[in-house]
Amino acid sequence: MRIRVTESGFNRRKSDSISGKRPPISEKVIQSAKPALQSAKTRNPGTFHVKMLVGIKKWQVRPIEPILELKQLSKTFGNEHVLKEIDLTVNEGEIIGYIGPNGAGKSTTVKIMLGLIEEFDGQVSIFGEDISSGDHTYKKRIGYVPETADLYENLTAYEYLTFTGELYGMSHEEADAKAAELTKLFGLEEVYHSRISSFSKGMKQKVLLISSLLHNPDLLFLDEPLSGLDANSVMIVKEILAKLAAGGKTIFYSSHIMEVVEKISHRIVLLSDGRLIADGSFEELKGQNMDGTLEEIFNELTGFDEHENIAEKVVAIVQEG
Numbered sequence: 611m612r613i614r615v616t617e618s619g620f621n622r623r624k625s626d627s628i629s630g631k632r633p634p635i636s637e638k639v640i641q642s643a644k645p646a647l648q649s650a651k652t653r654n655p656g657t658f659h660v661k662m663l664v665g666i667k668k669w670q671v672r673p674i675e676p677i678l679e680l681k682q683l684s685k686t687f688g689n690e691h692v693l694k695e696i697d698l699t700v701n702e703g704e705i706i707g708y709i710g711p712n713g714a715g716k717s718t719t720v721k722i723m724l725g726l727i728e729e730f731d732g733q734v735s736i737f738g739e740d741i742s743s744g745d746h747t748y749k750k751r752i753g754y755v756p757e758t759a760d761l762y763e764n765l766t767a768y769e770y771l772t773f774t775g776e777l778y779g780m781s782h783e784e785a786d787a788k789a790a791e792l793t794k795l796f797g798l799e800e801v802y803h804s805r806i807s808s809f810s811k812g813m814k815q816k817v818l819l820i821s822s823l824l825h826n827p828d829l830l831f832l833d834e835p836l837s838g839l840d841a842n843s844v845m846i847v848k849e850i851l852a853k854l855a856a857g858g859k860t861i862f863y864s865s866h867i868m869e870v871v872e873k874i875s876h877r878i879v880l881l882s883d884g885r886l887i888a889d890g891s892f893e894e895l896k897g898q899n900m901d902g903t904l905e906e907i908f909n910e911l912t913g914f915d916e917h918e919n920i921a922e923k924v925v926a927i928v929q930e931g
């Protein structure tokens with residue numbers, strides 16, 4: 611059985627504490643959670659979220675809900691088999707690093723889950739509901755940062771954010787108040803009423819991030835969310851994601867920046883040629899005889915060892931003549 615222990619705002623798995631990647635949760639704390647866990651287990655078998663109410667010295671135990679379930683998900687475009695019988699369960703509070711080579715099918719999976727691609731085989735459930743049922747209310751609980759977005763560049767940040775906030779059911783005043791505070795925290799206070807067309811790439815990315823968070827979604831899909839952000843902003847966003855997950859939000863994080871995926875993900879899911887070929891924490895992947903960085907594990911699992919050879923050929927062609 612897997613347990614997640616939350617204490618003083620830290621949220622991690624027992625395996626994390628053993629690996630020493632983050633400050634360890636003491637064995638005493640884990641032991642003290644056991645009676646509450648045991649009684650919850652007899653009532654409702656499964657996986658549990660164990661939360662210590664700091665100061666009250668009491669354990670709060672509730673089942674970890676599967677937020678997302680893919681069963682035998684397959685997708686073809688014409689004759690091309692893009693997704694091949696994918697099974698995946700994602701639990702509440704998890705940050706999933708969803709990685710794979712170009713063209714592996716990552717965006718296609720995300721678009722299916724967002725309801726942007728409606729034809730597929732298999733079953734996709736979000737918040738316990740089959741998304742093919744025709745009930746689209748689940749979308750209100752989702753936030754999305756696309757890899758490339760058509761921001762309505764003629765709108766100001768204020769207009770764009772209040773517009774998207776209202777689409778998610780917020781009142782104009784509520785969306786404005788929240789957007790103004792968030793843009794200030796992201797250093798965009800002075801340009802809140804400027805047109806997005808005048809923004810730098812990083813500033814636009816901040817608007818997209820704010821827009822995905824404004825309505826306090828329970829599930830976030832992030833596609834290269836750090837694109838164009840400076841090092842300070844990257845630190846802020848990584849911290850925000852860790853805190854959101856500690857508070858029970860679920861994050862599906864797709865990126866090619868392996869160093870970040872390695873650091874922030876509770877679980878790494880590797881898609882190659884439409885199939886899931888690895889699923890586990892970074893420590894678990896390393897434990898399966900795949901030593902090294904996530905970049906090296908990625909190269910090994912996808913069977914790629916040609917980088918030196920290809921680079922040599924490119925440089926030779928560039929320097930010809």
Ligand SMILES: Nc1ncnc2c1ncn2[C@@H]1O[C@H](COP(=O)(O)OP(=O)(O)OP(=O)(O)O)[C@@H](O)[C@H]1O
Nearest residue numbers: 687688690692710711712713714715716717718719
């Ligand atoms: N609308 C479409 N029509 C036809 N083929 C498509 C369509 N969308 C995606 N594909 C194909 O599906 C495959 C997977 O594409 P997808 O965008 O899901 O890959 P990805 O893993 O997100 O890649 P990247 O890392 O480059 O963003 C590719 O071969 C792509 O050409």
